[in-house]
Amino acid sequence: MENFKSGFVAFAGKPNVGKSTLINALMKQKIVITSNKPQTTRNKINCILTEKDYQIVFVDTPGIHKPLHKLGEYMVEIAVGALRGVDLILFVVDPTDGIRKSDMHVAEIISKSRIPTILIINKIDQIKDEKILKETEEKFKELNKIKTIYTSAIKGTNIDELEKTIVENLSKGPMYYPEDMISDKPSRFIISELIREKVFRLTEQEIPHSTGIVVEDLKTRENGMLYVRATIYVERDSQKGIIIGKSGKMIKEIGKLARLDIQEMFEEKVFLDLHVKVKKKWRESEFLIRNTMGFKDELKKDK
Numbered sequence: 001m002e003n004f005k006s007g008f009v010a011f012a013g014k015p016n017v018g019k020s021t022l023i024n025a026l027m028k029q030k031i032v033i034t035s036n037k038p039q040t041t042r043n044k045i046n047c048i049l050t051e052k053d054y055q056i057v058f059v060d061t062p063g064i065h066k067p068l069h070k071l072g073e074y075m076v077e078i079a080v081g082a083l084r085g086v087d088l089i090l091f092v093v094d095p096t097d098g099i100r101k102s103d104m105h106v107a108e109i110i111s112k113s114r115i116p117t118i119l120i121i122n123k124i125d126q127i128k129d130e131k132i133l134k135e136t137e138e139k140f141k142e143l144n145k146i147k148t149i150y151t152s153a154i155k156g157t158n159i160d161e162l163e164k165t166i167v168e169n170l171s172k173g174p175m176y177y178p179e180d181m182i183s184d185k186p187s188r189f190i191i192s193e194l195i196r197e198k199v200f201r202l203t204e205q206e207i208p209h210s211t212g213i214v215v216e217d218l219k220t221r222e223n224g225m226l227y228v229r230a231t232i233y234v235e236r237d238s239q240k241g242i243i244i245g246k247s248g249k250m251i252k253e254i255g256k257l258a259r260l261d262i263q264e265m266f267e268e269k270v271f272l273d274l275h276v277k278v279k280k281k282w283r284e285s286e287f288l289i290r291n292t293m294g295f296k297d298e299l300k301k302d303k
């Protein structure tokens with residue numbers, strides 16, 4: 001163990017650039033949720049990759065954006081706070097969307113931290129003209145970066161190279177987590193995320209962002225089946241109607257897809273009992289956010 005390396009490696013970037021997809025690619029399994037809608041990730045989630053000679057703790061973070069409600073403020077607070085004290089920052093940008101003020105804002109926060117940074121230009125499978133990659137890189141020449149890596153998280157392009165570069169930049173260190181641990185979050189949280197992912201993927205407009213999931217009950221029954229009772233919270237009656245869908249079609253689909261994912265992750269047969277409730281304006285209330293989001297760990301005490 002004398003030459004064992006380890007470190008905390010935080011992902012940073014605006015929403016939807018592919019931070020969580022990159023983490024799943026590096027972990028070689030799905031751990032965090034992803035969707036084509038911005039602001040999918042709401043918490044800081046540590047994902048742990050342990051190999052013979054090193055342990056990397058990937059810190060997934062919410063996308064940094066201009067918040068429109070209290071939930072958004074918390075997400076940004078968590079994202080910026082997650083960069084404090086890490087060993088390395090992976091700054092992810094999406095060249096298909098063009099580099100904007102919002103990216104430069106993240107770059108400024110990263111620069112101020114003075115933490116060594118790797119610039120990741122992701123989604124290169126969508127880029128036909130190499131010139132765009134060079135131009136994108138050029139925009140960040142002020143950034144104190146160790147290296148730039150072009151990736152496609154979806155195709156797996158340069159993911160090995162990224163891992164190698166991370167390891168090269170880690171110092172000698174302890175095993176922070178047990179070697180068989182892959183996430184620092186409890187099962188209830190992971191299950192609530194898998195359900196939320198289906199809502200993000202199957203619904204549109206303001207619905208996904210108005211949704212919070214709470215796993216109320218989780219137990220293994222005598223027949224070995226994992227029983228999950230969860231509530232999907234929305235803000236308005238009309239949203240409840242959409243989540244349930246015509247003759248319950250939507251909630252059935254959410255339940256089916258979530259159940260398959262939970263089964264795969266926990267390697268057990270799952271019975272998923274899903275409910276929908278309205279909690280008016282829960283995204284504006286600190287108390288309700290805490291009770292709807294599993295945010296408790298990261299947030300400071302009531303101000």
Ligand SMILES: Nc1nc2c(ncn2[C@@H]2O[C@H](COP(=O)(O)OP(=O)(O)OP(=O)(O)O)[C@@H](O)[C@H]2O)c(=O)[nH]1
Pocket residue numbers: 013014015016017018019020021022033034035036037038039040041042061062063064122123124125126151152153154155
């Ligand atoms: N074509 C392509 N799409 C990608 C790639 N990486 C991620 N995506 C897609 O981009 C979308 C956003 O991915 P996420 O991983 O959820 O993005 P994120 O940065 O974690 O977003 P937030 O959690 O909202 O901050 C999803 O639809 C992904 O499938 C890539 O390399 N190529």
Ligand SMILES: [Mg+2]
Pocket residue numbers: 019020021033034040041061062063
């Ligand atoms: Mg994410």
